[in-house]
Amino acid sequence: MCGNSGDYVIPLQQAKKVAVAYSGGLDSALALKILPEYYGAEEVLAVTVNVGLSDDEIQQCKDKAELLDVPWTLIEATDEFANDFITKAIMANSDYEGYPVATSMTRQLIARKVAEFAVAEGCDAICEGSTGKGNDQYRMHNVFTLFAPELNVIVPVRDFNWTRDEEKKLSAEYGIPYKAGIGDDLTMWCRSIGSGEVDNLTMRIPQEDYIWYQYPENAPDEPVTISVEFKEGLPVKVDGKTGLAEIIHYLNELAGEHAIGKIDMFEDGLIGLKSREAYEAPAAKVILTLHRDLEQLCLTKEQVQYKPDIERLWAYMVYHGGWYHPVTRDCEAFIASSQWAVNGKYEVQLYKGNIDITSRESASGLFAPELRSLATTGFDQRDSGPAVKIHGFQYSILGLRGLPED
Secondary structure (H helix, E strand, O other), X not given: OEEEEOOEEEEOOOOOEEEEEOOOOHHHHHHHHHHHHHOOOOEEEEEEEEOOOOHHHHHHHHHHHHHOOOOEEEEEOHHHHHHHHHHHHHHOOOOEOOEOOOHHHHHHHHHXXXXXXXXXXXXOEEEOOOOOOOOHHHHHHHHHHHHOOOOEEEOHHHHHOOOHHHHHHHHHHHOOOOOOOOOEEEOOXXXXXXXXXXXXXXXXXXXXXXXXXXXXXXXXXXXXEEEEEEEOOEEEEEOXXXXXXXXXXXXXXXXXXXXXXXXXXXXXXXXXXXXXXXXXXXXXXXXXXXXXXXXXXXXXXXXHHHHHHHHHHHHHHHHOOOOOOHHHHHHHHHHHHOOOOOOEEEEEEXXXXXXXXXXXXXXXXXXXXXHHOOOOOOOOHHHHHHHHHHHOHHHHHHHHHOOOOO
């Protein structure tokens, strides 16, 4: 059997035992039915990796797998995602073109877990639900290749060149239920809304498509004040809440209610195609805003100037499927070494999309008003005279040579 793709056909990779990276969504659920019928699979195993799904979503994954008579395994990875992935994202001020790197991390964690599962179960192939136009196919494939190099990778949506409407029609024919409307990808750090499906540049994402974020007109008319404490670059307490996962869940609800965390942007994908992407990330917005501010207080001038270059490389590598690449680890080593002094406490007011810092304190900050303030005498201004003269020598030489004509 062959998959059609325009005017040519692609032979379908045959397999006997396949582990499916299964989210319960349209793509991966359809794969459970397609694998035996078109890829020769004698055994299909559905594997859901929890990186922040709701209880309802987990139950729906289980119910749909049972409906299709496919064995289902749930692998818990919420704590690992929070403690090993999000921690690095915070210390790196994670940002790719305005997107707080999230889905790109979860895809690679999920891929590793599924690959390890597939190897342990003696599978000869791994299947995932990426499209041929998106980014996840690269991320998943890179990690599958790294952790299960002997296994074949099957990507039905890409093989058959299906559109989303064609998938929905086929799912209906097979009796596979799917959620109406545009799809989403939920993680605790950032939720993607209809990735690759938001084609209308004049459409405002409806309020009902968000689960945390409230538009300003729907947000409370009174601000809320929160306290946030950082230790070695990470938030350790917010309004008495401790543990990174609990802090993130708390801020997603509270900051989202106050119109914080909406992202609506154009994103340059791995294959250079621009897409309009909508996200909501209330906790990430608050935490990263305060973390950057605290670094400005606690890091040296040279660290503040140079660290963003390392952060950009880190974000680029993670976005492009390089979480396990050696250079990503190298970036993380530099970033982590800078965080020992990033400690402090904040009082912050949240109000209709604004994050207003009302109080800062840090025992390891480098702010020295007794030296810098114009109202103090701790620094003798006359000491600067000789230094300024020496610094100006290069300009004297330039003056003698002259400047180019405009």
